[in-house]
Amino acid sequence: MKRLLPLALGSLITAFASTSAFAVPVSWTDWTSSTDSFSASGSLSVGSESVSVGYSATGAHAFVATGPGTNYWTGSAYTNGTVDNAPPASDIIALSQGGTVTITFSQTVIDPYIALASWNGNTVDFGVPIEIDSFGPGYWGFGTPLLNPGGTGFFGSGEVHGVIRLPGSFDSVTFTHTSESWHGFTVGVAGIAPVPEPETYAMLLVGLGLLGFAARRRQQAA
Template sequence: MKKAFFSKVASSLLLSAGVLASGAALADETITFDSAGNAVFGLTHDTAGDFVDTYLFSIDPATQAWLSGTAVTGKTWIDGARLANYGITDITFFSEVDGVRTNLDTAFTNGNAIEFYPVDSLLAGNYGFTVTGSTLNNASGGSYAGTLNVVAAPIPEPATYAMLGIGIGLLAFSARGKTNNKLG
């Protein structure tokens, strides 16, 4: 009786550990940009099936950013040939505010090369993107990798707009005083 009880406890602990380990595999990955504005991402899936992977990043304050990404899939030996075993079907950007994710309009092309980018520029804040797809051969997993590039343009401060307004006003004032009396 004790043996059966300990066997059930041990199997339930192993099952719980497996559930926790599988949940850890689905955790969001955080990527960071280097000084040149590049970040690298990618994952390897050991088993066949569908996947949805999420990557998080932040845009610095006082910055307006334009992003562009590319990705490639790994090759696997299938039926005597090197074939892509991964199919990425979509990549979608989202914004995240207080834990709520809102999808952004994203351009995605999947031909010889995978390219993706948010249609609009991003302001300072927390963002991410999801990579959705599946393995093509049910017998094995596969991998993919990619890069994300950010080009930041500083957002002018309110004092800059005030100086611009004063400059235009001075130009208008100086042009107003120059009239030709001979013409009438």
């Protein structure tokens, strides 16, 4: 019995550590301004780096929340996948008229996440492969995101609340969506692409120079 107890405790600690390591802390956008019904701007922080985020749309949105107000990011829908933290309570863009939405980043970001609130009966397509990271009960109820055959978008069956992930590196994200009273979103990232140091560029130039020199020597020898 005494030997079994340490083994059991060790298994629990290992399982807890694995679960904690699996959760990804996401840097969500702090939306700060919207001067019309088709655009907004904000920023997100990854470590010491600040990334400017822009949003524009061909269809008018219902509203953009940039300060204290209703928290639409309640429920377990946002943290029952790989995301460690739900979006902040005061930041959401509520889309209304269908069309094309473009999100831009001032730096290349890694694995952007899109949090969804109340996507009821919407057909959405990102044009690139997406992953359904999580979904579940939310502010307006419950729904299921059904991936399209190409895996590039989904149909919202019921009141979809959750998070989707776009694997890879992006300077911008574009998606199309259909109209509804309103359905909300925000965007976050797991990290940003590293910017090469000046020494890296110098080494690259030296390497290219050596390759060019070797190519000329081969041509002369021939």
